[in-house]
Amino acid sequence: MTNKLLRRWAPGIAVAAAAALGLTACGSGGSGSDSGADADSAASALAKGGSITVWAWEPTLKQVVTDFQAKYPKVHVNLVNAGTGNDQYTALQNAVEAGKGVPDVAQIEYYALSQFALGKSVADLSAYGAKDLAKTYSPGPWNAVNIGGGVYGLPMDSGPMALFYNKKVFDKYHLPVPTTWDQYLDDARKLHQADPKAYITSDTGDAGMTTSLIWQAGGKPYKVDGTKVSVGFDSDAGTAAFAKVWQPLISEHLLSPVVPWSDQWYKGLGDGTIATLATGAWMPANFTSGVKAAAGDWRAAPLPQWQAGQHASAENGGSSLAVMKAGSSKALAYAFLQYANQGAGVQARIKGGAFPATTADLNSQAFLDAPFPYFGGQQANRIFSDSAKNVLPGWSYLPYQVYANSVFNDTVGKAYVSGTPLTEGLKNWQDKSLDYAKQQGFSVG
Amino acid sequence: MSTATRTPGRPRRSVLLTGLTAVVTLYSLLPLGWLLINATKTQPRLLDSFGLWFSGHFALWDNVSETFTYDHHIFVRWLLNTLLYVVLGAGGATFLAVLGGYGLAKFDFAGRRAVFAVVIGAVAVPGAALAVPTFLMFSKIGLTDTPWAVIVPSLISPFGLYLMWVFAAEAIPDELLEAARMDGAGEIRTFFRISLPLLAPGIVTVLLFTTVATWNNYFLPLIMIRNPHWYPLTLGLNSWNQQAATVGGQPVFHLVITGSLLTIVPLIAAFLLLQRYWQSGLAAGSVKE
Numbered sequence: 132m133t134n135k136l137l138r139r140w141a142p143g144i145a146v147a148a149a150a151a152l153g154l155t156a157c158g159s160g161g162s163g164s165d166s167g168a169d170a171d172s173a174a175s176a177l178a179k180g181g182s183i184t185v186w187a188w189e190p191t192l193k194q195v196v197t198d199f200q201a202k203y204p205k206v207h208v209n210l211v212n213a214g215t216g217n218d219q220y221t222a223l224q225n226a227v228e229a230g231k232g233v234p235d236v237a238q239i240e241y242y243a244l245s246q247f248a249l250g251k252s253v254a255d256l257s258a259y260g261a262k263d264l265a266k267t268y269s270p271g272p273w274n275a276v277n278i279g280g281g282v283y284g285l286p287m288d289s290g291p292m293a294l295f296y297n298k299k300v301f302d303k304y305h306l307p308v309p310t311t312w313d314q315y316l317d318d319a320r321k322l323h324q325a326d327p328k329a330y331i332t333s334d335t336g337d338a339g340m341t342t343s344l345i346w347q348a349g350g351k352p353y354k355v356d357g358t359k360v361s362v363g364f365d366s367d368a369g370t371a372a373f374a375k376v377w378q379p380l381i382s383e384h385l386l387s388p389v390v391p392w393s394d395q396w397y398k399g400l401g402d403g404t405i406a407t408l409a410t411g412a413w414m415p416a417n418f419t420s421g422v423k424a425a426a427g428d429w430r431a432a433p434l435p436q437w438q439a440g441q442h443a444s445a446e447n448g449g450s451s452l453a454v455m456k457a458g459s460s461k462a463l464a465y466a467f468l469q470y471a472n473q474g475a476g477v478q479a480r481i482k483g484g485a486f487p488a489t490t491a492d493l494n495s496q497a498f499l500d501a502p503f504p505y506f507g508g509q510q511a512n513r514i515f516s517d518s519a520k521n522v523l524p525g526w527s528y529l530p531y532q533v534y535a536n537s538v539f540n541d542t543v544g545k546a547y548v549s550g551t552p553l554t555e556g557l558k559n560w561q562d563k564s565l566d567y568a569k570q571q572g573f574s575v576g
Numbered sequence: 577m578s579t580a581t582r583t584p585g586r587p588r589r590s591v592l593l594t595g596l597t598a599v600v601t602l603y604s605l606l607p608l609g610w611l612l613i614n615a616t617k618t619q620p621r622l623l624d625s626f627g628l629w630f631s632g633h634f635a636l637w638d639n640v641s642e643t644f645t646y647d648h649h650i651f652v653r654w655l656l657n658t659l660l661y662v663v664l665g666a667g668g669a670t671f672l673a674v675l676g677g678y679g680l681a682k683f684d685f686a687g688r689r690a691v692f693a694v695v696i697g698a699v700a701v702p703g704a705a706l707a708v709p710t711f712l713m714f715s716k717i718g719l720t721d722t723p724w725a726v727i728v729p730s731l732i733s734p735f736g737l738y739l740m741w742v743f744a745a746e747a748i749p750d751e752l753l754e755a756a757r758m759d760g761a762g763e764i765r766t767f768f769r770i771s772l773p774l775l776a777p778g779i780v781t782v783l784l785f786t787t788v789a790t791w792n793n794y795f796l797p798l799i800m801i802r803n804p805h806w807y808p809l810t811l812g813l814n815s816w817n818q819q820a821a822t823v824g825g826q827p828v829f830h831l832v833i834t835g836s837l838l839t840i841v842p843l844i845a846a847f848l849l850l851q852r853y854w855q856s857g858l859a860a861g862s863v864k865e
Contacts, residue, residue: 188818212804231720421820
């Protein structure tokens with residue numbers, strides 16, 4: 132059903148995208164319906180008061196909304212959890228299509244934002260002065276909200292990647308903490324041989340993780356220039372490096388078949404049968420609340436490198452808050468974004484366990500020195516903060532990545548369940564993604 | 577042993593069939609047993625113990641009270657929503673099915689055969705297939721994200737109508753209606769005083785069917801309702817389940833399990849209490865007199 136609705140909604144993309152480019156080319160900064168919007172309009176909207184609806188599933192926002200309303204008693208924020216990730220995007224697209232029930236603010240993950248930006252569902256925030264915030268946010272998330280010359284959201288959190296490993300398991304089998312992915316593969320073999328129930332990690336095919344690791348390997352399989360897209364997994368050096376390590380992990384059955392985020396997965400993280408996780412820096416909050424049994428066992432380490440001696444990193448996950456174009460009080464919505472993602476809200480969210488995207492917080496001494504009792508007192512933020520600085524520039528997702536990720540399992544996923552080589556799976560993913568681009572009227576090159 | 581005593585008219589027991597029934601019984605009770613057992617565990621115990629046996633201290637009551645109080649008593653709200661949808665949706669569907677079924681069975685009018693064909697056709701169309709067109713229609717009227725979006729589509733139950741029709745045709749002798757008319761009773765009065773009591777077993781059957789369908793309805797509210805304050809239990813439990821897959825979210829598998837158990841308790845109670853009526857209702861029309 133999701134895809135059906137998506138298809139109904141998506142044909143407008145290309146035309147709208149062309150229009151978007153035309154507008155930004157004028158350099159006027161303001162987009163038609165927002166005439167009069169400027170850097171001060173958010174402040175005056177706050178003084179005037181009003182009511183906005185926010186669709187988000189991020190748990191720490193509850194506190195932010197409470198604080199925000201206490202500070203601005205004239206403003207009422209209606210925070211609605213309209214589903215997580217895809218569920219919410221489907222609802223959002225339905226609402227935009229129906230022209231009714233569109234929220235003022237929506238949480239949109241970085242990988243999905245360009246789809247909404249090109250579809251003209253979210254507003255360009257340049258008019259409110261968002262362009263001046265480049266230094267406020269770390270490069271990965273900032274790039275993600277800058278699309279085709281506009282700023283389409285403010286970064287809420289970020290996911291610079293790190294390797295989380297179960298130190299107890301590594302100590303027990305005298306495994307070195309891997310600094311390269313080759314070493315990681317080596318550890319995977321040794322661990323599974325020593326304990327056939329234990330796996331280096333669980334992976335049943337995850338589009339987000341695959342693209343993040345290719346990103347870290349310096350790959351740039353997606354090239355997007357306005358309405359021109361190209362996908363090139365078959366001719367991409369980063370993809371080749373990734374497949375060289377991941378293929379043996381799959382074919383030698385070194386990956387746990389447990390589905391991530393299931394109850395079994397939490398169990399595996401707790402009992403040592405899933406020994407590492409390469410993921411975003413937002414993971415500690417989930418460890419603390421979901422894997423209580425293994426408190427003290429886990430540590431964080433820099434992400435293994437594709438070439439020894441490098442310090443490359445990538446982003447995994449993370450969301451922005453965007454102002455919906457169809458919303459009625461955009462200035463007030465932007466004021467909320469500023470509070471939650473740039474102002475006092477950031478501190479409240481860090482306290483709640485979220486990982487910030489703001490450079491000031493990523494570099495603050497208190498943040499870097501904070502010990503993580505869950506990781507045996509380790510000052511893990513130092514690793515995460517370094518990772519945020521080392522995120523490779525130049526990565527972009529497709530302007531229809533939500534669709535592309537939805538066909539990942541039909542293509543690349545086959546490599547995990549049958550003998551299909553990973554490279555062939557990636558090639559199929561590429562073909563399917565390009566077919567879709569053609570159907571939607573993108574020019575493919 | 578006992579199989580040796582064969583009384584005429586009573587079928588011989590078949591070991592094979594008894595065995596098969598036992599297997600099927602076990603198969604259907606196993607998930608229920610799993611649910612019951614695991615509702616007694618705390619969240620950490622849930623993850624590190626064997627699924628089909630008890631472990632740790634008996635936490636059922638803690639879980640139940642946490643289910644009701646978690647996130648500002650939202651579970652109570654979901655329960656009340658479900659009750660609202662069931663009372664108005666399933667109750668209304670039953671009422672309409674009784675009226676329609678009675679009318680079609682006992683009154684002769686032009687186009688009855690066409691109505692019959694439409695109803696039979698509608699029985700064959702699964703509700704899920706109509707959900708998307710229904711959504712688009714409702715969003716045009718502006719009713720999405722309101723309780724009406726769940727209640728109004730639930731009012732239509734082609735299967736219930738068909739069942740009532742067949743039941744009414746069998747359960748109410750035409751002679752009885754004629755006698756009532758002869759005595760001067762109006763059609764409305766005849767319906768409420770004479771026919772309705774005769775239809776009681778059929779009504780209970782349809783009520784049970786529509787109640788179960790509305791209580792368990794997932795897909796329709798999923799696409800219609802966005803605001804968690806209007807979620808029925810099915811959607812609410814799913815949203816709790818998804819917390820585990822959310823950045824910074826708190827996994828509450830123990831509450832999902834306890835909540836699921838609490839969700840099926842009223843259904844089980846309804847079935848046990850109304851079982852008698854239900855059986856006689858289902859068998860209606862199966863034997864020609």
